[in-house]
Amino acid sequence: MLAREVLEELVRVLGREYVLTEQEDLLTYAYDATAAMKHHKPDVVVAPLTTEQVADVVKIALRYRVPIYTRGSGTNLSGGTIPIEGGMVLSMLHLNKILEVDQDNLTATVQPGVIIQALNDEAAKHGLLYPPDPGTVTTATMGGSVSECSGGLRGLKYGVTKHYIMGLQMVLANGEVTRWGGKTVKNVTGYDLVALFTGAEGTLGIITEIIVKLIPAPEARKSMLAVFDDVDKAGRAIAAIIRNKVIPATLEILDNVTIQTVENFVHAGLPMDAEAVLLCEVDGYKEVVQREAVLVERILKEEGAVQLKIAKDDKERDLLWLARRSALPALAQKRPTTVLEDATVPRSKIPDMLKAIRSIATKHNLQIATFGHAGDGNLHPTILTDERDAEEMKRVHLAVDEIFETALALGGTLSGEHGIGIAKMKYLDREFGKAGVAALRRIKKALDPYYLLNPGKIVRRD
Amino acid sequence: MSVYDSLDSIAEELHKCMKCGNCMAVCPIYKETRQEVGVARGKISLAEYILSGETEMTKGLGSRFSLCTTCMACNTNCPCGVRFDKIILAARAESVRKKGLQPAKKIAFTALKMQRVFDFGMKAGSIFQGVALKNIPNRHSKLARMRVDVGIGKEKVFPMLSKKTLRSEFPAVIKVKNPKLRVGFFTGCMINYFYTDIGRAVIEVLRENDIEVVIPKFQACCGIPASVNGDVASARTLAKRNLRAFERMGADALVVACSSGGTAWKHVFGELLENDHELKALADKWAKKSYDISEFLIHQVPFKKEGLGRVARKVTYHEPCHLNRGQGISKEPREILKSIPGVELIEMKEPGRCCGMAGSFSLVHPDLSGQISDRKTADIQTTHTDTVATGCPACRLQLQSGVENAGFDEEVLHTVQILAESYRVGKEELIHSK
Ligand SMILES: Cc1cc2nc3c(=O)[nH]c(=O)nc-3n(C[C@H](O)[C@H](O)[C@H](O)COP(=O)(O)OP(=O)(O)OC[C@H]3O[C@@H](n4cnc5c(N)ncnc54)[C@H](O)[C@@H]3O)c2cc1C
Numbered sequence: 001m002l003a004r005e006v007l008e009e010l011v012r013v014l015g016r017e018y019v020l021t022e023q024e025d026l027l028t029y030a031y032d033a034t035a036a037m038k039h040h041k042p043d044v045v046v047a048p049l050t051t052e053q054v055a056d057v058v059k060i061a062l063r064y065r066v067p068i069y070t071r072g073s074g075t076n077l078s079g080g081t082i083p084i085e086g087g088m089v090l091s092m093l094h095l096n097k098i099l100e101v102d103q104d105n106l107t108a109t110v111q112p113g114v115i116i117q118a119l120n121d122e123a124a125k126h127g128l129l130y131p132p133d134p135g136t137v138t139t140a141t142m143g144g145s146v147s148e149c150s151g152g153l154r155g156l157k158y159g160v161t162k163h164y165i166m167g168l169q170m171v172l173a174n175g176e177v178t179r180w181g182g183k184t185v186k187n188v189t190g191y192d193l194v195a196l197f198t199g200a201e202g203t204l205g206i207i208t209e210i211i212v213k214l215i216p217a218p219e220a221r222k223s224m225l226a227v228f229d230d231v232d233k234a235g236r237a238i239a240a241i242i243r244n245k246v247i248p249a250t251l252e253i254l255d256n257v258t259i260q261t262v263e264n265f266v267h268a269g270l271p272m273d274a275e276a277v278l279l280c281e282v283d284g285y286k287e288v289v290q291r292e293a294v295l296v297e298r299i300l301k302e303e304g305a306v307q308l309k310i311a312k313d314d315k316e317r318d319l320l321w322l323a324r325r326s327a328l329p330a331l332a333q334k335r336p337t338t339v340l341e342d343a344t345v346p347r348s349k350i351p352d353m354l355k356a357i358r359s360i361a362t363k364h365n366l367q368i369a370t371f372g373h374a375g376d377g378n379l380h381p382t383i384l385t386d387e388r389d390a391e392e393m394k395r396v397h398l399a400v401d402e403i404f405e406t407a408l409a410l411g412g413t414l415s416g417e418h419g420i421g422i423a424k425m426k427y428l429d430r431e432f433g434k435a436g437v438a439a440l441r442r443i444k445k446a447l448d449p450y451y452l453l454n455p456g457k458i459v460r461r462d
Numbered sequence: 463m464s465v466y467d468s469l470d471s472i473a474e475e476l477h478k479c480m481k482c483g484n485c486m487a488v489c490p491i492y493k494e495t496r497q498e499v500g501v502a503r504g505k506i507s508l509a510e511y512i513l514s515g516e517t518e519m520t521k522g523l524g525s526r527f528s529l530c531t532t533c534m535a536c537n538t539n540c541p542c543g544v545r546f547d548k549i550i551l552a553a554r555a556e557s558v559r560k561k562g563l564q565p566a567k568k569i570a571f572t573a574l575k576m577q578r579v580f581d582f583g584m585k586a587g588s589i590f591q592g593v594a595l596k597n598i599p600n601r602h603s604k605l606a607r608m609r610v611d612v613g614i615g616k617e618k619v620f621p622m623l624s625k626k627t628l629r630s631e632f633p634a635v636i637k638v639k640n641p642k643l644r645v646g647f648f649t650g651c652m653i654n655y656f657y658t659d660i661g662r663a664v665i666e667v668l669r670e671n672d673i674e675v676v677i678p679k680f681q682a683c684c685g686i687p688a689s690v691n692g693d694v695a696s697a698r699t700l701a702k703r704n705l706r707a708f709e710r711m712g713a714d715a716l717v718v719a720c721s722s723g724g725t726a727w728k729h730v731f732g733e734l735l736e737n738d739h740e741l742k743a744l745a746d747k748w749a750k751k752s753y754d755i756s757e758f759l760i761h762q763v764p765f766k767k768e769g770l771g772r773v774a775r776k777v778t779y780h781e782p783c784h785l786n787r788g789q790g791i792s793k794e795p796r797e798i799l800k801s802i803p804g805v806e807l808i809e810m811k812e813p814g815r816c817c818g819m820a821g822s823f824s825l826v827h828p829d830l831s832g833q834i835s836d837r838k839t840a841d842i843q844t845t846h847t848d849t850v851a852t853g854c855p856a857c858r859l860q861l862q863s864g865v866e867n868a869g870f871d872e873e874v875l876h877t878v879q880i881l882a883e884s885y886r887v888g889k890e891e892l893i894h895s896k
Contacts, residue, residue, distance in 0.1 A: 024522040025497065027511055028504035033481050039507075047496070074498070075483045093496040113496075117487075138487040329541030336477045 002043045002087075006064045010046055013056045018094070020045040029089045032074040032081040034423060035337050036387040036396075042069065042083040047091040051169065051177060051208040054090070058206065058452075059175035061088060067455050070202040072112065072144025075136045077340055078421025080148065080201050084456045092143050095208065098122050105183045106214045107166060112143025112207045119212070129217040131158035134417070135328070143207045149199030151417035153250045156375030157283075158215075160417065162198045167211035170197055173204075173448035183211060196443075201419050202454040204447045221249070221283035222293040223317045226305035227274045231255070234276035235351030237303035238374050241280070242347070244299060246292050251375030252279040252324050255354055258331065258369040258382075259323075265330035268323040271307065276354075278305075278374065279324050281317075327371045328382070335367065335384040339396055343407035344416030347377040356406040357381045363402075364395040378416035404430065420458045428459075464736045465552040466694040469513060472552045476513070478542045479506045485536035485546070490816045491529055494833045499526050502536040502546040509553050524557035524564075531823050531834070532690055533783040533816035551690065558692030564826075621656045621859060628654045628661035634679055634711070636665060641674035645758075646713035648704070648727065650720040651683050652855035660855055663882035664719050664755055670885045671763050678707040684726035687821050689734065701731040705744045715762065716748060719755045719878055721784035721854040722821065727752035728789060754785060755878050756794040756853060765798070771887025772804040773880060776847040779807065780838070780861060781814040782854035795853050795877040802884045810841045819860035831860075839864035842872065851877045 010019045020026065021044055030039035043066075048054045061068050067087030074081050083089055096113035103126050110119055116137045119130050133152035134140060140150065146168075151160040167181035170193075181187055181194040197205055228234040238251060254262065254277045263270050270277060278300070282292040293310070300308055311317035332338045345353045354370060357379075361368035372379040381403055385396050404414055404427050414424050414431055429437045441459045444451075451461055463471040485502040486492055492501035499505065505527060511517045530550045537546055628649050645668060653661040668675050685700035704726075708716060718724045731745040759765040777799055786792045792814070799807050818824065818834025842850055842865065850861055850872055862874045 020497070022522055023517065024508065024520065024526050025499050027517065028498035028507055031481060031507060033483055035480060073483055073486060091496070096496075136483070139483050329543075332480050332542050333478070338480055 002066065003064065006060065006066060007044060009060045010044065010057065013053055013060065014046055014048060018047045018049070020047075029071065029074075029083065029091075032071075032076055032079065034077050034079045034082070034421070035339050036385075036393065037079045037082060037423065038084075040082055040084045040086065042089040043086050045089045045091060047094050049094050051095075051171065054095075054171045054206055054208055055175050055177050057088075057090065058171055058173065061452055062173070062175060062450070065450060065452070068206070068452050069454055070143075070147075070206050072141030072147075073115070073136070073139050075140050076144065076148055076421065077342075077418040078148075078201075078415070078423040080419055080421035080454070080457060082422065084422065090206065092141065092206075095143075099209070101126055101128070101214070102183065103128070107183050107211055108214055109209065109211050110142050111209060112141060112146075114142045116140055116142060116145060123214050124217065127217055128214040130164060130212055130214055132161040132164060142210055142212075146198050146207060146210055147200060147202050148417070148419045151373065151376070151378060153252065153373065155373055155378065155417075156251055157247045157249045162195065164213045165194055165198050165210065166213050168194050168197055168207055169209035170205040171208055173450070173452050177208070178205075181211065199419070201421060201457055203444060203458050204453065206453070218249070218283040218285075220286045220289045221281055221317075222289050223279070223281040223311040223320050224293070224297060224300070225309045225320045225323075226278045226280070226300040227271055227307035228276045228278065228304065229274065229306050230304070231276050231354050232351050233304045234278055234374075235348075235354075237278060237300055237305065238350060239348060240299045240303055241296055242375075244295060246282065246295055246299075248280045248292075248296065248375060249283045250279070250281045251373070253277065253350065253354075253370075253372060253374035253379075254279075254323065254327060255358075255370040257367065258327050258371045261334055261369060262323050262326050262330045265333065266322055266326045268319070268326070270323055274306075277323065279320065324371070327369075328380075331369050331382050331384060335386055337385045337387040339383040339385060339400070340418075341381050341383075341400060341403055342372075342378060342416045342418045343381070343403050343412060343414060344376075344378040345407055345410045345412030347375060349410040349412065350374050350377060350379070352410055353379055353406065353412075356410075357403060360399050360402045360406070364399045366392075366395055366399055368399070373416075376416070377412065401427075422457060425458065425460065464733050465548045466555050466689065466697075466734060467737075469509065469552055469556040472509070472549050473513060475545055475549055476506055476510050478544045479503065479540075480542055481507075482541065484539050484541055488535040488539045490531060490533060490535070490818060490834045490837075491830060493837075494830055495529075500529050502530075502540075502544070502549075505530065505553065506544070506546070506549060509549060512553075512556070519557055519560040521561050524554075524561050527553045527557055528691075528823070528826055529830075531783070531816050531818060531820035533820070534787040535783070535814070535816065538787055551692075554690065554692035555694050556692070558694070563691070563693055621862070623655060624658045626658070628658040629677055629679060629681075631658065631662075632665065632675075632677055634677055636669065636675040636677070638669050638672050638674050640672060642672045642763075643714045644674045644676060644712070646676045646678065646708050646711060646716040648681060648684070648708070648716055648718045648723050648752075649677065650718065650723040650855070652859070653720060657855045657858065657876075660719055660858075660876040660879060663876065663879040664717065666882045667755075667759070667765070667878055667885065668717070670769070670882075671759075671765055673763070676711050676713050678711045680707040682707070684720075684723045685734075686722040686726050686730065689730055691822060694734070697730070698734050701726070701734050701745070702741060705731060705741060705748060708748060709744060714751065715758065716752045717755050717758050718752065719853070719876060720856070721754070721782040721788060722856065724752065724754045725784045725788050754789060754791050754794075754853065756798055757789070757791050759878075759881070760794040760797055765881070767801060769888040769892075770802055770881075770884045771889070771891045773802055773884045773887060774804045775849045775880065776806045776808055776845075777849045777851050777880070778810045778842060778845040778847045779813055779877070780810070780817060780842070780850055780852040780857060782852060782857045783814075783816050783820075785853045786814050791853070795851065798877055798881055799851060802880060805880065808845045808847050810845045812841060815841075817857050817860040817864070819856045821856060824860065835860055835864040836868075839868045843868065843870055848872060849880070850874045851880060853877055
């Protein structure tokens with residue numbers, strides 16, 4: 001419970017309407033989109049309207065040592081917004097203005113509560129595009145996606161969120177307002193703190209303004225779907241496309257378990273015995289798209305695709321993508337709990353990773369479906385389970401451990417795009433070693449000595 | 463077990479939700495408040511906490527569960543197929559069982575059950591309403607605004623109560639020569655008491671198509687205002703009365719021109735009466751032959767195209783949630799509009815987004831309802847049309863109120879009124895050509 005004077009000070013700064021204290025409201029900030037994760041109720045929820053209010057709130061929190069859990073839309077998959085130590089949830093959703101689209105510098109300046117799609121709608125009016133497109137583009141905030149360094153389907157060609165963040169306004173843990181980076185392409189002044197704060201999951205500062213890079217929207221695109229009877233062949237096809245100097249905007253894979261589930265769910269016309277499906281889209285100028293599409297088609301055939309479908313128009317394109325789009329929902333309907341991981345490996349190791357996941361599933365007698373961004377090595381092994389079944393959940397945790405071990409052994413990483421949060425904290429030293437984790441902790445302490453910002457996430461207090 | 467009887471009935475529905483938050487993209491309330499409790503995911507969590515025993519039903523929870531227009535946009539956008547409309551009904555019914563109905567609503571629903579008192583109140587209202595309501599000049603219809611704020615704000619525009627109710631204007635059976643069909647007309651309250659013009663249009667169009675119209679005098683309120691607010695007992699009483707009234711008169715089919723009424727006859731009566739063998743069978747029988755007027759005119763009749771006169775209107779169509787998502791009727795009204803000579807149909811941005819009326823929601827949350835309405839009004843204004851067509855009197859009220867407050871010239875009509883107008887013009891054209 002918070003002292004009365006804390007609440008009074010918060011109300012003084014924000015007004016009654018923007019300070020929630022009733023149980024019925026607090027309970028709805030106890031969770032996020034992470035499956036099988038214990039929820040925890042905050043003591044208060046505040047929703048500032050300005051950067052100054054954010055700074056004032058942080059100063060109050062500092063004075064009374066109240067933990068601050070910054071929250072965008074709460075769609076992260078790593079427990080990143082769960083207030084496990086109680087205290088305050090800081091909702092950024094009222095800071096939701098697009099401040100500027102600068103066509104000359106190809107940038108946009110936005111507040112953190114802006115929804116990614118809203119930025120894209122605005123950019124599209126000028127023929128521009130903000131490429132990062134996590135599955136949650138229509139719900140996730142810019143602040144949340146910068147803090148998770150979200151990826152998406154276009155990672156292979158266009159990179160991920162961090163490649164588009166040029167400048168940040170940050171409220172630091174001492175309540176001071178700072179600016180880093182800006183609209184210039186080149187900037188080597190001081191340490192690159194824009195890079196540090198991007199993907200920091202709200203543990204190092206609070207983002208109150210973001211300058212992003214925009215690119216001209218591609219003129220044309222072409223999608224194709226290839227069916228393989230062998231995972232290795234699909235893997236070789238991925239490598240061959242890249243080796244031939246074609247970088248598709250997206251290159252996605254679905255494994256056999258996913259294919260069967262999706263097929264039962266939406267009847268997209270996929271063969272049930274297919275071992276892997278690759279979905280590929282090239283984009284750019286019309287002429288380039290034409291050339292690359294022909295090339296990709298040839299490569300897919302040469303690498304042994306048993307079936308190939310090429311979309312003639314947008315309607316056919318949507319049909320091809322139906323299977324991929326339905327993957328998660330279809331899997332989610334099969335069992336009540338869907339544990340979605342995002343361990344990532346170098347793209348050449350995709351076939352090894354797929355096979356390892358399959359043997360882990362057999363070993364622990366679990367249903368694991370795998371799909372994901374094959375082009376950038378970011379797979380989503382998805383364990384279908386029921387969190388009410390304690391015995392099965394034990395096996396789930398063992399399997400997750402082994403998936404991480406495998407990814408690291410293959411030269412990969414624990415998380416490609418979902419972040420560490422609470423969910424993957426305990427695995428950090430396997431990737432960094434003790435010295436590495438200690439270095440992270442020193443950075444945390446330098447910027448946030450009292451562990452006010454999102455405590456209990458990424459690095460543990462010593 | 464029906465959603466009206468126990469919260470346990472939705473346990474599996476709740477478990478389907480994976481908290482992805484996709485509902486945030488489409489929820490009209492969340493768009494305004496940006497508070498988690500406004501969106502389906504928030505209220506689903508609250509229901510889960512009640513079921514798990516982590517919290518008890520409180521008055522406060524009851525008021526949180528009132529934050530839903532039951533527009534069902536979240537249902538459609540949910541990757542896991544969660545039927546949030548069921549969850550909210552169950553949660554509200556549980557809240558009424560545990561904590562009782564809010565006093566204001568209680569009075570309203572008791573009155574709805576007591577038809578005669580209601581009739582008198584409404585009639586007296588039509589004489590005395592000048593005291594409370596202030597006429598506002600409008601080219602298209604009689605509108606009024608509250609003189610005093612009785613807790614719902616003075617912003618809302620109301621249609622004036624009609625001098626005569628629709629059902630007193632017409633005999634119980636309206637004969638035609640050589641009837642093709644005998645159809646029962648469930649008027650619903652708004653059409654009976656306020657928008658009698660819609661009712662007259664329905665009758666006119668049916669007669670034009672050689673259909674005998676039956677309007678049982680003892681039909682009652684559809685009960686939706688009660689059932690969506692958890693007052694299950696009142697809703698059951700009304701369902702029974704309606705079923706008996708129509709069964710007594712008999713008809714080949716039943717038509718409604720109101721999306722709540724349609725939902726009631728097609729789905730809700732059966733659910734409410736699940737445990738009553740005899741009445742459940744009756745409800746199912748009538749559900750099978752209940753149609754929205756546009757659905758009926760397109761698929762059952764199909765309506766006469768010859769004799770349609772020229773109606774010069776630029777029309778945009780607003781989809782009532784319970785017609786579109788609730789009953790899957792979205793193409794039919796457009797088809798009717800497109801078949802009328804002279805009508806130009808211009809789509810607005812997001813025609814399927816809720817107008818924010820949602821029956822008593824707009825009375826309990828007038829500010830929120832107004833904000834949601836403002837977005838709709840702005841979308842209508844940018845179409846540069848002169849008419850908004852819709853399929854529900856409640857939406858019509860909200861749209862009219864929005865347009866009136868924004869101060870631009872746009873007539874709001876039920877689709878069937880424009881069709882009736884076209885038949886009327888057609889007759890005049892015929893006379894002139896002779
Ligand atoms: C169905 C589904 C599909 C998904 N698909 C993808 C995908 O394809 N790719 C992908 O990368 N992710 C994906 N995600 C994960 C998630 O959507 C993204 O991480 C998203 O960007 C989070 O945005 P948010 O606004 O919901 O942030 P939140 O969940 O609210 O917050 C995320 C983190 O950011 C911090 N934070 C939020 N705002 C600020 C701020 N202003 N300042 C500082 N810290 C802040 C929070 O403390 C938290 O640690 C998916 C999730 C779901 C449920």
